[in-house]
Amino acid sequence: MTATTIDGKAFAATLRAQVTTHVAVLKADHDIVPGLAVVLVGEDPASEVYVRNKAKQAGECGIRSFETRLDAATSQAELLAVVQRLNADPAVHGILVQLPLPAHIDANAVLGAIDPTKDVDGFHISNVGQLSVGQKSMVPCTPLGCLLLLRQFHKGGLAGSHAVIVGRSNIVGKPMAQLLLREHCTVTIAHSRTRDLPSIIGGADILVAAIGRQEMVRGDWIKPGATVIDVGINRVTRDGRTRLVGDVNFAEAAEVAGAITPVPGGVGPMTIACLLLNTVTACCRAHHLPEPAGLAELGL
Ligand SMILES: Nc1nc(=O)c2c([nH]1)NC[C@@H]1CN(c3ccc(C(=O)N[C@@H](CCC(=O)O)C(=O)O)cc3)C=[N+]21
Numbered sequence: 001m002t003a004t005t006i007d008g009k010a011f012a013a014t015l016r017a018q019v020t021t022h023v024a025v026l027k028a029d030h031d032i033v034p035g036l037a038v039v040l041v042g043e044d045p046a047s048e049v050y051v052r053n054k055a056k057q058a059g060e061c062g063i064r065s066f067e068t069r070l071d072a073a074t075s076q077a078e079l080l081a082v083v084q085r086l087n088a089d090p091a092v093h094g095i096l097v098q099l100p101l102p103a104h105i106d107a108n109a110v111l112g113a114i115d116p117t118k119d120v121d122g123f124h125i126s127n128v129g130q131l132s133v134g135q136k137s138m139v140p141c142t143p144l145g146c147l148l149l150l151r152q153f154h155k156g157g158l159a160g161s162h163a164v165i166v167g168r169s170n171i172v173g174k175p176m177a178q179l180l181l182r183e184h185c186t187v188t189i190a191h192s193r194t195r196d197l198p199s200i201i202g203g204a205d206i207l208v209a210a211i212g213r214q215e216m217v218r219g220d221w222i223k224p225g226a227t228v229i230d231v232g233i234n235r236v237t238r239d240g241r242t243r244l245v246g247d248v249n250f251a252e253a254a255e256v257a258g259a260i261t262p263v264p265g266g267v268g269p270m271t272i273a274c275l276l277l278n279t280v281t282a283c284c285r286a287h288h289l290p291e292p293a294g295l296a297e298l299g300l
Pocket residue numbers: 047049050053096097098099100121141233244263264265266267268269271272
């Protein structure tokens with residue numbers, strides 16, 4: 001058996017095209033331009049790449065982007081002041097503070113200071129709570145992207161499927177579990193202390209791997225025909241060249257799975273497309289205008 005490769009890059013481009021259309025209507029009918037503010041503290045080379053990609057793709061969709069770069073020694077009070085300025089700025093509809101933050105800053109205090117209606121990462125405690133009880137909220141971009149891929153590419157429907165999520169982070173694992181529960185999956189969350197991970201994974205119709213360890217999931221752990229979503233982005237050096245690999249051994253898994261996302265070109269581009277979708281959604285909600293398809297379709 002050879003799996004279908006899920007083309008996240010192409011699906012993300014389709015999503016961005018829908019966002020672009022919605023942005024054009026906002027401009028033409030209401031003279032409104034959605035704005036996304038990204039705040040970067042310190043100089044992490046990987047973060048630089050993401051921030052640049054976000055700004056570029058925002059621009060291509062007609063979203064205005066605002067960048068605030070602060071040096072690594074910035075105090076928590078200074079960062080909070082920046083967040084408060086962006087909260088008050090009517091041209092800013094979405095605020096993203098790039099994580100991780102330097103160790104001297106309390107990330108929860110910063111995320112908690114973001115206006116929840118502008119919290120396009122969905123990390124504010126009020127959005128986390130709303131998602132957990134099934135109320136309209138901002139949904140974290142990576143799990144949202146994974147769900148949109150699953151709704152499109154998982155054969156046979158999500159309801160009743162056994163989804164195994166490996167990883168329990170607030171950014172991916174936990175919100176992913178909430179979203180899949182809403183889709184009527186049977187959800188198992190596994191993690192680094194899980195006993196006999198291969199046998200748990202072996203029961204999965206849907207596997208979401210968000211572990212952060214390169215190629216840890218082996219092909220013979222996977223149930224034949226399963227849909228595999230690989231959230232991992234690990235930079236490795238092989239034969240003197242650096243490249244990206246996921247948390248799943250792709251070559252092995254592709255022999256067993258029904259469908260699988262590649263790295264790169266799978267979940268990553270969907271994360272950015274969902275960030276843009278969330279920004280336009282936040283803008284529409286702020287102006288009491290119809291939202292783009294996306295969260296609404298999920299009842300969120
Ligand atoms: N507040 C916050 N929100 C985030 O969403 C957030 C963050 N902080 N900190 C860093 C991580 C990482 N992240 C990625 C997004 C897209 C790709 C992506 O598009 N990856 C491409 C490859 C890019 C490359 O070649 O390096 C792909 O997988 O095809 C990767 C990583 C968002 N993050």
